[in-house]
Amino acid sequence: MTPAVVSSPAGSDWGGVLAQFLLLSLLSIGGAISTVPEMHRYLVDQHHWLSNEQFSAMVAIAQAAPGPNLLFVAVLGWGIGGALGMLVTMLGILLPSTTLTLAAARWGEARRHTRGVQAFVTGLAPLTVGLVLSSGFLLGKPAYGDPWLLAAMVATVVVCVRWKVSPLWLIAAGGLVGGLVT
Numbered sequence: 001m002t003p004a005v006v007s008s009p010a011g012s013d014w015g016g017v018l019a020q021f022l023l024l025s026l027l028s029i030g031g032a033i034s035t036v037p038e039m040h041r042y043l044v045d046q047h048h049w050l051s052n053e054q055f056s057a058m059v060a061i062a063q064a065a066p067g068p069n070l071l072f073v074a075v076l077g078w079g080i081g082g083a084l085g086m087l088v089t090m091l092g093i094l095l096p097s098t099t100l101t102l103a104a105a106r107w108g109e110a111r112r113h114t115r116g117v118q119a120f121v122t123g124l125a126p127l128t129v130g131l132v133l134s135s136g137f138l139l140g141k142p143a144y145g146d147p148w149l150l151a152a153m154v155a156t157v158v159v160c161v162r163w164k165v166s167p168l169w170l171i172a173a174g175g176l177v178g179g180l181v182t
Contacts, residue, residue, distance in 0.1 A: 007049055008081050014088055017080070021073070021092025026100065029124060032070050032093055033063075034131030037138045039076065049080040056139060064171075070094075 009017055020042050024035040036059060044055050058079050062072035070093065077089030111117050143149035156170045 007047075009047070009049060009085070013047075014081075014084070017085075018088050018092045021089050022096050025093045025096040028093070028097055030128030030131050032073055033135050034128065036072075036135040039073075040138055043076065043080060050076070052141075054079060056142060059139060 024032075024038055027038070028035050040052075040055055043050050044052055050058070055076070058075045059072045062075040063069070065071060070090075073089050073093045074086045077086035079085070081088070108117050108121075140150075140153055143153055152174065156167065156174075159165050159170060160167050
């Protein structure tokens with residue numbers, strides 16, 4: 001069994017972790033999940049604080065748990081540095097986006113019928129879709145070598161888009177089939 005952490009940030013590195021997650025907070029259009037590729041690059045590729053497998057497992061476990069979509073950031077923080085890591089990553093991901101959202105919501109609500117605000121909101125949709133798709137691409141990497149897993153991923157997307165089926169039903173079905181096969 002591999003250790004929970006490949007290595008962990010040194011004392012001086014925590015400022016860098018905080019700065020990275022503060023920045024990612026401002027880029028998290030569509031939710032924090034849209035920043036997964038950049039978190040992966042920073043935590044796995046650049047600093048080697050987590051392995052690729054650990055990163056994917058932590059995101060998957062947090063996403064499977066009930067609760068806010070944001071839980072995966074706390075799990076990643078815990079994975080690189082326990083309670084301190086969780087505190088630093090959550091503070092970094094929450095502080096800027098929460099402050100900006102509150103200010104923008106107040107400003108936008110007062111101007112919601114203006115053409116500029118409506119155009120801005122409409123323009124965010126393709127950006128959000130692109131960021132979420134890039135996260136899905138990164139998290140799906142372990143399946144690329146297995147044609148059955150890749151086929152299941154493609155089939156899930158097709159069923160969800162074509163028939164508007166909740167992905168939760170497909171996840172439950174996949175868990176049932178996986179439990180019967182193994």
